[in-house]
Each structure stands twice: as C-alpha cells, then as structure tokens.
Amino acid sequence: MIEIRHLSKTFGRKPAIDDVSFVAEDGRVTGFLGPNGAGKSTTMRTALALVRPDRGQALIDGENFARMRSPMTAVGSVLNPRSAHKSRSAYDHLCSLAQMNGIPESRVKEVMDITGIAQVAKKKAGTFSLGMSQRLSFAAALLGDPRNLILDEPVNGLDPEGVKWVREICRYYASQGRAVLLSSHLMSEVALTADDLVIIGKGKIMETTTVSHFIEEHSIDSIRVVTPQPDRLTAVVTTMAGASLQPDPRRTDLPEQARAFRITGIPLTTLADLLAREGVVMYEFRQEQVSLEDAYLALTHGEAEYRSRTPGEVPRPLASPGRGTPADGRTAIGRTAGNPMGGGR
Ligand SMILES: Nc1ncnc2c1ncn2[C@@H]1O[C@H](COP(=O)(O)OP(=O)(O)OP(=O)(O)O)[C@@H](O)[C@H]1O
Numbered sequence: 511m512i513e514i515r516h517l518s519k520t521f522g523r524k525p526a527i528d529d530v531s532f533v534a535e536d537g538r539v540t541g542f543l544g545p546n547g548a549g550k551s552t553t554m555r556t557a558l559a560l561v562r563p564d565r566g567q568a569l570i571d572g573e574n575f576a577r578m579r580s581p582m583t584a585v586g587s588v589l590n591p592r593s594a595h596k597s598r599s600a601y602d603h604l605c606s607l608a609q610m611n612g613i614p615e616s617r618v619k620e621v622m623d624i625t626g627i628a629q630v631a632k633k634k635a636g637t638f639s640l641g642m643s644q645r646l647s648f649a650a651a652l653l654g655d656p657r658n659l660i661l662d663e664p665v666n667g668l669d670p671e672g673v674k675w676v677r678e679i680c681r682y683y684a685s686q687g688r689a690v691l692l693s694s695h696l697m698s699e700v701a702l703t704a705d706d707l708v709i710i711g712k713g714k715i716m717e718t719t720t721v722s723h724f725i726e727e728h729s730i731d732s733i734r735v736v737t738p739q740p741d742r743l744t745a746v747v748t749t750m751a752g753a754s755l756q757p758d759p760r761r762t763d764l765p766e767q768a769r770a771f772r773i774t775g776i777p778l779t780t781l782a783d784l785l786a787r788e789g790v791v792m793y794e795f796r797q798e799q800v801s802l803e804d805a806y807l808a809l810t811h812g813e814a815e816y817r818s819r820t821p822g823e824v825p826r827p828l829a830s831p832g833r834g835t836p837a838d839g840r841t842a843i844g845r846t847a848g849n850p851m852g853g854g855r
Pocket residue numbers: 521522524525526527544545546547548549550551552553695815855
C-alpha cells in the first residue's frame with residue numbers, strides 16, 4: 511500500500527504540490543492523472559525519497575522509503591526510461607542492480623524474459639529505442655519482485671503491443687494483491703487499466719474516485735441532430751420538460767442551410783417520435799456519448815500549466831513586407847507562430 515499524506519513541495523517560489531493526500535490500495539491499480547506540470551512526478555519522486563517534501567510524508571507498506579532495508583522488494587519504480595548507463599549492456603545494467611540489492615542473477619534472466627528484452631541482452635543501453643529503454647526500466651523495477659509498483663507515464667514511447675503489455679503487467683500485479691500507482695495524462699489509458707482514480711491539477715488533488723464511478727458520473731448521453739429547420743427543432747425541444755439543446759460546433763460538411771445541435775435530457779426514441787410527428791426535417795440523428803477524455807479535460811480545464819493552441823488560435827504578428835513575406839501580406843503560420851503544439855517544458 512502506498513500512502514501519500516499531506517505532501518507539499520515548493521521549488522523556488524512555485525508550489526509543485528500542495529497538501530496532496532491519497533492512498534494506492536493493495537490489489538488495485540490507482541491511476542494518477544493530471545495535465546503536464548500538475549505534480550504527478552513530484553509526488554512519485556517524493557514517495558521514493560528522491561525529493562524531500564516541505565511538509566507531509568509518503569509511506570510504502572507503512573515505511574518511509576529512505577529507511578528501507580530492502581527497497582527493491584518493497585517497491586519497483588519506472589521513472590525515467592533513459593536511466594541506465596549508456597555504454598552498459600542491458601544484462602550488465604540489471605546484474606549490477608541485482609548484485610547491489612542481494613538479488614540472484616537468475617532473476618535477471620527472468621525479468622528480461624518477462625519484459626521481452628532477452629534478445630537484446632548484450633546490446634548497449636545507449637543504442638536502445640525509447641520503447642526498449644522503457645522495457646529495460648520495467649525489468650529493473652521488477653527485479654526485486656516488489657510488493658508495490660510506482661510507474662510514471664510508463665507507456666510513453668511504447669508501441670501498441672508495448673502499451674497492452676504494460677496494461678497486463680499492471681493488472682497482473684494488482685491481481686496478486688499488490689499496489690500499483692500509475693501516472694498518465696491520458697484518461698483513455700487510465701480508464702482501461704486502473705480501478706481507482708486520483709486527479710491532480712496545479713499541485714492540488716481535484717478528485718479521488720473509482721474509474722467506474724467516474725464513468726457513471728461523466729458519461730452523459732446526448733443526441734446530435736442536424737437540421738435545415740433550426741427554429742422548428744428548437745420550438746419542439748423546448749416544449750419537452752428536462753430537455754436541453756445546444757449548438758454543436760462540429761460542422762462536418764453540412765449543407766449551407768443546416769445547423770447541428772446536441773440535445774440532452776430526452777430519450778432517443780421519444781425525440782425521434784416527436785420530431786417525426788412534427789415533420790421536422792433531419793439530415794443527421796444519432797446518439798453520442800461524451801467521451802471520458804472530454805469529461806476529464808472539462809474537469810482539468812484551467813488547471814493545465816502548459817496549454818497548447820490550434821494554429822488558428824495563435825495570434826499572427828502583423829506582416830511587414832520584407833524578405834520571406836509573401837507579396838500579398840499573408841504570413842506563414844509555421845514560421846511566425848512558433849510550435850503550434852506547444853506543451854513541452
Ligand atoms: N526539480 C525541479 N525544480 C524546479 N521545478 C520543478 C522541479 N521538478 C518539478 N518542478 C516543477 O513542479 C511542477 C510540477 O512538476 P511535475 O514534474 O511534478 O509535474 P507532472 O504532473 O509530472 O508533469 P508531466 O506530466 O509534464 O511530467 C512543474 O511546474 C515543474 O516545472
């Protein structure tokens with residue numbers, strides 16, 4: 511069990527985490543979800559005594575990591591896929607970790623098989639792709655057959671088979687009664703893997719719940735209707751108690767006179783019958799579910815430290831005629847607006 515109790519840490523003047531508390535229970539995968547810079551890594555690194563907190567404490571099976579006699583059997587961690595010495599082979603890297611921690615060499619072979627890197631055992635870690643490096647990090651984490659796993663964005667750089675494998679490893683360890691704490695900024699990934707959910711934004715815990723409860727709470731059914739008669743549609747829907755209608759901004763190849771709406775609070779069949787009876791013309795009529803990713807983004811909106819913008823949202827500097835400026839005064843977005851994806855730090 512991993513217990514995070516009232517952890518706070520400020521770097522310089524900036525609080526990275528502020529009074530963070532939650533428990534990753536045995537036998538469950540706990541998804542630790544938050545946008546970039548939310549404080550996930552700081553929390554995990556504090557639990558592993560790599561960051562000293564200003565306040566609070568983190569306990570693994572009731573013990574402080576820094577005071578553990580046999581840390582590798584208590585907790586395995588995947589923090590940085592490129593942590594192995596570049597000029598060492600994967601095998602030598604794992605052997606030296608095993609030796610330092612009193613783990614038999616036979617376990618090195620086992621974890622290489624489990625993580626699928628046995629074939630590249632003699633290759634230098636520096637030549638590994640990001641995905642292979644991530645597998646090597648996992649091999650190191652599993653060496654001590656740990657009772658707990660702390661995994662910081664473990665699917666980064668993995669191919670679909672690797673992503674599925676991480677999911678299976680997490681589920682397998684949880685099924686054995688161990689605690690798995692898994693960070694991600696992708697709700698879709700966490701929803702497929704985790705039982706419990708801790709959502710963090712700007713260093714503060716925003717929600718602790720279970721994945722199934724989050725799905726139940728946030729999966730709202732809506733009906734998308736496209737019609738050339740928006741006034742008639744609005745008039746019909748507003749007569750229905752509990753129904754509400756909003757314009758749907760996703761205008762995918764609509765005829766000019768058509769408008770798209772999202773309608774909630776009314777069963778699909780009731781609405782279909784009503785619109786047919788009233789003779790409202792429809793070009794499109796279908797049920798949609800708000801995706802979990804949308805619900806999560808709505809929850810953490812405003813909590814992201816680094817937000818990307820689409821090229822259209824980035825203000826264009828006024829074009830002054832000169833070298834490289836098209837003759838008609840247009841500016842080239844890619845050149846003038848920087849990286850439209852933003853995001854990194
Ligand atoms: N060693 C450090 N020195 C200064 N600031 C730091 C340090 N480590 C983290 N921070 C800052 O603390 C905040 C939280 O960062 P953290 O890495 O914990 O977030 P995160 O949720 O893991 O983000 P990401 O998903 O991008 O990895 C950020 O503002 C970050 O810049």
